Amino acid sequence: MKLYAITMLTGLVAGITGCGKDPRLEKGEAVFVANCKVCHAQGINGAPIVGNIKMWGPRLEQGHEVLVSHAITGYGLMPARAGRLDLSDENISNAVLYMMSTVENQ
Numbered sequence: 758m759k760l761y762a763i764t765m766l767t768g769l770v771a772g773i774t775g776c777g778k779d780p781r782l783e784k785g786e787a788v789f790v791a792n793c794k795v796c797h798a799q800g801i802n803g804a805p806i807v808g809n810i811k812m813w814g815p816r817l818e819q820g821h822e823v824l825v826s827h828a829i830t831g832y833g834l835m836p837a838r839a840g841r842l843d844l845s846d847e848n849i850s851n852a853v854l855y856m857m858s859t860v861e862n863q
C-alpha cells in the first residue's frame with residue numbers, strides 16, 4: 758500500500774513536471790483508454806487488471822515482444838488487436854508498454 762502511494766506520487770510529480778516521460782507511454786495510455794480499458798480495468802473474462810502485479814507477474818516474464826505478439830494475434834479470450842483490426846502494431850506495442858508500466862517497479 759505504501760509502495761503504491763509512492764508510485765502514485767512519483768507518477769504525479771512526473772506528470773506535473775513533464776520530466777522523463779516516455780512519449781510511447783503517453784500514446785500507449787491513450788490507446789489503452791480507448792480500446793483496452795473496457796476489459797483490462799476490471800478483468801473482464803479474466804483479463805489481467807492494470808496495476809495488479811499478481812495478475813501480471815508471470816505474464817511480464819514473457820517480455821514486451823511476446824506480450825505484443827499475443828495482443829496482435831489474440832490469446833485465449835483476448836481478441837486479436839482487441840477486436841480493433843485498424844489498430845497498428847505500433848499502437849498495440851505502445852499500449853502494452855503502458856500496461857506493463859503500471860506494474861513494473863512495484
Ligand code: HEC
Nearest residue numbers: 792793796802803804816824827828833834835839852853
Ligand atoms: C474484450 C476484452 C479485451 C479487450 C478489449 C482487450 N483485452 Fe487484452 N486480454 C483479455 C483477456 C480475457 C486476456 C487474458 C487471456 C488469457 O490469458 O487467456 C487478455 C490478455 C492480454 C495480454 C496478456 C497476454 C499474455 O501473453 O499473457 C495483453 C498483453 C493484452 N491483453 C493486451 C491488450 C491490449 C494492448 C488491448 C487494447 C489494445 C487489450 N488487451 C484489449 C481481454 C481483452
